[in-house]
Amino acid sequence: MKAGIINLNSGNLLSIVSAVDKCGFETTVINEPQTGFDVLVMPGQGRFGYVSQQLENNNWREFILDWIAQGKRIVGICVGMQLLFEDSVEDESAKGLAVFPGSVEKLKHKKTPMVGWAQLTSNDEFYSQQFVYFVNSYGVANSDYCIASVNYGEKFCAIVQKDNVIGFQFHPEKSGDYGLELLKKCLN
Numbered sequence: 767m768k769a770g771i772i773n774l775n776s777g778n779l780l781s782i783v784s785a786v787d788k789c790g791f792e793t794t795v796i797n798e799p800q801t802g803f804d805v806l807v808m809p810g811q812g813r814f815g816y817v818s819q820q821l822e823n824n825n826w827r828e829f830i831l832d833w834i835a836q837g838k839r840i841v842g843i844c845v846g847m848q849l850l851f852e853d854s855v856e857d858e859s860a861k862g863l864a865v866f867p868g869s870v871e872k873l874k875h876k877k878t879p880m881v882g883w884a885q886l887t888s889n890d891e892f893y894s895q896q897f898v899y900f901v902n903s904y905g906v907a908n909s910d911y912c913i914a915s916v917n918y919g920e921k922f923c924a925i926v927q928k929d930n931v932i933g934f935q936f937h938p939e940k941s942g943d944y945g946l947e948l949l950k951k952c953l954n
Contacts, residue, residue: 779809893914
């Protein structure tokens, strides 16, 4: 199985590559749109607007939307998940991919940014009660596509999924053995 890791110049690239390698995939960091992969991973750290601009600068937007329209698998991580929504209050002029309806909001965390472990809540036993690692100040409070959430001062979506598109607000690559198990399940 081949995984393409999209380089949006937004950090966290090496830890994603390492984690996907550990899941048994042949990984390639891709700097421009190209085919030949079984799954794409869209990591991201930092500001929504900056990462959104990287989609534009490197012609990723149309490629990713076409990839999704063909029913191919894509995984968004942290800001990579946020970009799957329409927009964000963090950078109101920046546009997401609008795969999921809704906006990314500033979360009312106990402390900002949220850094550390939190427990997932889900109706799916695979996700429920698992601890995962977050670093974020923004997220999606609610979505019809939310399959797992977390409560950290307020409830927000930790995982969203629609067909072959899945997004993690947390960092599975930094979430220990469970994070690797989760990545492996979602990449296949």
